[in-house]
Amino acid sequence: MEHGIDHDALDDALKRCGSSWDAAQTHGLLSGQLAISGADSGFGWLAQVLEGTGEADRERAECEAMLSALFETTYRQLEQRLSEFEPLLPADSDSTAARAAALAHWCEGFLHGLVSSSHAGALKARLAAAPVADIIKDMLEVTRASAEDGDGDESDEQAYTEIVEYLRVAAQLIYEELADFRHESMTNSARSGADALH
Helix, strand or coil: CCCCCCHHHHHHHHHHHCCCCCHHHHHHHHHHHHHHHHHHHHHHHHHHHCCCCCCCCHHHHHHHHHHHHHHHHHHHHHHCCCCCCCCCCCCCCCCHHHHHHHHHHHHHHHHHHHHCCCCHHHHHHHHHCCCHHHHHHHHHHHCCCCCCCCCCCHHHHHHHHHHHHHHHHHHHHHHHHCHHHHHHHHHHHHHHHHHHHC
16 A cells, blocks of 8 residues: 555644644545545645644645645545555554554544535435445444554454454445445536526
8 A cells, every 4th residue: 555645754744733633533534525525625624634723834834745645645546446545544563552543533534524524414315325324333333442552462463454454445435335426416516606607
């Protein structure tokens, strides 16, 4: 997998610029919003993650550059159905507890991305239907995940690996399941824009 952005580097940059989002939450939020709005989600996502940060700060400019690169890569991976898509998480050398917490944060961000768009009302039926509803339920369970500090035994590592793989596939499946919704939304927006000109 190649995001072009390292989890820890982005996490540090977000902290330095004063964002209330961490790297895993940020990528989860992006992945969820891309499923709803596609490329149109970029500006709103960036504004949400950088809300409250100093617009003229050098640290913010650094964040914007990293986030833009993350957006481009993630959108391309989902839109082109590239197999290297996966959640942006800490390295395997980090503790099991840290990785489990990041996994929970990624799911929190993803779920927030699904329900925080301006299309929330129209989405309700889509999100309540299988297989999306089942995935949402599973992600809610992951948000409650925790692990004891320490190196983690083999069963913890296996469980973590399986959850990451499940979320990797689940995010791509939701993106595909909502393809027609994104198309309808873009068509309706284009019609509204055309009507406003007349």
